[in-house]
Amino acid sequence: MIILNTEKTPQVPIVAILMGSISDAETLEPARQILKEFDIPCELKVLSAHRTPEQTINYAKVAKARGTKVVIAGAGGAAHLPGIIAAMTTLPVIGVPIKSKSLNGLDSLLSIVQMPAGIPVATVAIDGAANAALLAVEILALASPELAGKLETSRTKLQEKVLKSSV
Numbered sequence: 001m002i003i004l005n006t007e008k009t010p011q012v013p014i015v016a017i018l019m020g021s022i023s024d025a026e027t028l029e030p031a032r033q034i035l036k037e038f039d040i041p042c043e044l045k046v047l048s049a050h051r052t053p054e055q056t057i058n059y060a061k062v063a064k065a066r067g068t069k070v071v072i073a074g075a076g077g078a079a080h081l082p083g084i085i086a087a088m089t090t091l092p093v094i095g096v097p098i099k100s101k102s103l104n105g106l107d108s109l110l111s112i113v114q115m116p117a118g119i120p121v122a123t124v125a126i127d128g129a130a131n132a133a134l135l136a137v138e139i140l141a142l143a144s145p146e147l148a149g150k151l152e153t154s155r156t157k158l159q160e161k162v163l164k165s166s167v
Contacts, residue, residue, distance in 0.1 A: 012067035013043035015136050018059075018085065020048050020075040024098050027127050028074045031096070034133035038150055040140065049080035056081070060088035070136040073121075074129065076100045079111035082121045092139055094132045095121045 017031050025044065035042045047056040063071060071089070073082035074096035082095030097108035105126035113123040124131040141148040 011041040013041050014067065014069050014140065015040055015042040015133075016059075016063060016068050016071045017042055017044045018047050018071060018073040018081060019044070020046070020050075020079075020081045020098075022046050024074050024076065027098050028072070028096065028129045031072050031129040031133035031136075034130055035136070038137050038147065038154075040137065040147075047081065049075070049084040050078070053084070056084055057088050060085045063089055064091055070094065070139050072096060072129070072132045072136060074098050074132075075112070076105070076108045077102075077111075079108040082112050082123075083115055083119065086115065086119050086121045092136075093121050094135055095123045096129050096132045097123065097126045099127050 015035055017028055017035075019025060019028055028044070032042060032044060045059070047059055049056055060071075068091060071082075071085055071091055071093045073085050073093055075081035076098035077100050079095070079097060082093050086093040095112035097105050097112050099105035100107055109123070109126055112121055115121045122135060124135065137147065137151055141151050
């Protein structure tokens with residue numbers, strides 16, 4: 001069972017939000033906000049598959065032992081960060097393709113979504129950090145009735161918002 005952050009004391013991050021560059025922080029901020037709304041402890045960290053490969057590999061190797069349950073990894077361009085993380089851990093990895101200047105994120109999307117058989121990375125839409133966080137919540141809710149209830153409540157509120165907006 002997953003214990004949610006019910007106290008104000010710092011906890012081990014249950015979800016890691018990784019980015020290849022600090023410039024990706026704004027794109028990944030919706031994930032952090034959603035996890036905060038669900039009281040899920042998370043951390044944001046800059047790691048690069050290309051510029052800091054040893055640190056990235058080491059982080060992935062110890063993430064599970066630290067108590068991390070899900071990794072959200074955003075990357076642009078060649079977008080190797082989610083793949084290298086997935087190759088080094090059996091934790092679920094959710095890739096967020098970051099919109100790039102040259103190909104509007106299509107390069108990032110294809111780099112993440114085309115993982116070889118045996119090393120999966122769940123992939124959301126380009127700049128889809130919000131859905132990455134919600135997918136992480138769904139994964140965690142499998143082991144937490146409390147979190148499952150919060151997710152149901154959130155879905156009900158979303159439905160009500162849509163129905164209220166009808167003319």
